[in-house]
Amino acid sequence: MTAAPLLEITDLHITYWRRSLLGLRGKPFHAVRGASLSIRPGETLGLVGESGSGKSSIANAVLGLAPVSSGSIRFAGSELAAMNARYPPSLRKRIQAVFQDPYSSLNPAMTVEDIITEPLRVHTELTRAERRAKAIELLQRVSLSEEHLRRHPYQFSGGQRQRIAIASALALQPEMIVLDEPVSALDVSTQNQIINLLYERREALGIAYLLIAHDLALVHHISDRIAVMYLGHIVEEGPSDRVFHAPAHPYTKALLDAVPLLDPQAQRRRRAARKSAPAPEAARVAPTGCPYRNRCPSAMKRCAEESPPAYSVAAGGVASCFLLADARPEAASAASATA
Ligand SMILES: Nc1ncnc2c1ncn2[C@@H]1O[C@H](COP(=O)(O)OP(=O)(O)OP(=O)(O)O)[C@@H](O)[C@H]1O
Ligand SMILES: [Mg+2]
The missing domain is CATH 3.40.50.300 (P-loop containing nucleotide triphosphate hydrolases)
Structure with missing residues (x-):
């Protein structure tokens, strides 16, 4: 089944301009930084x-309804990002x-x-x-x-x-x-x-x-x-x-860990494991490298130096994490792995 995508978002950036007190243009806030999905x-x-x-x-x-600063949003062949809501x-x-x-x-x-x-x-x-x-x-x-x-x-x-x-x-x-x-x-x-x-x-x-x-x-x-x-x-x-049963990215694993478990023993094991992970209050925004590295229990030196590209995951999909670097060749793009 390889129907053409109905919606295809490519390298989307969304930037809000937060107004300063003086009502000037203010500072840019990059809410979406290069997202692709289809x-x-x-x-x-x-x-x-x-x-x-x-x-x-x-x-x-x-x-x-959001300020797209760059990238493309195609819906059924039409480019939405250029229309500024005037669909x-x-x-x-x-x-x-x-x-x-x-x-x-x-x-x-x-x-x-x-x-x-x-x-x-x-x-x-x-x-x-x-x-x-x-x-x-x-x-x-x-x-x-x-x-x-x-x-x-x-x-x-x-x-x-x-x-x-x-x-x-x-x-x-x-x-x-x-x-x-x-x-x-x-x-x-x-x-x-x-x-x-x-x-x-x-x-x-x-x-x-x-x-x-x-x-x-x-x-x-x-x-x-x-x-x-x-x-x-x-x-x-x-x-x-x-993604649900075999998450590849440490952040996805952390998200799943937030789901309460019915088995109390499993819940205890998880709580113990979580204690050894860095506190979520640790600086959230990593200015370089992997955006998750400050909270990641598996962070390596490399994660601070380079941004991880999207690697293919054996059982399907992609994850942007160097833990997958040795196992898999780099995926061409996030969209290609969905084919
Ligand atoms: N109109 C806006 N002006 C300035 N900043 C904004 C605006 N809308 C959203 N943001 C900021 O952009 C970031 C992303 O917001 P967004 O609402 O897309 O997140 P979200 O994932 O939907 O969160 P939630 O789960 O709380 O709904 C946040 O830091 C938010 O404060
Ligand atoms: Mg929201």
């Missing part, structure tokens, strides 16, 4: 990493988004019917009655019903609001949905329900997802591939099972 039609890429690693910046860049409507409707906080992302003044039919009103010629029929069908698809049409967002639980946001995102039958932490604000059992709903809709409709989360364990079930970000860099990428 998503094929119908595929789900899980993008994980700790807070501040640049996940939302990438999501927002795809939606035309033609024909393109706009093909990429939809669902955000973390269903409390602020749904307009409280609108009814559920308005929320779900708004994209249909803007992008289609459907009549009011046809839009309503479509809204009812969409509500049923997310396990809500016609009786919810007249209600307002505040009358729903967090999980129900996220179902409404998903119904709205599905209305135009997009080819891709950018999901930025869609379940982070929900309790655990609701998280699973929403992940199952997303899975089920993807299977039925063949939509591609860019699914952002903190929690690798949560995205592992639904993702085909997983990319791991650390301080603006994608440090590892590969098939979901491989």
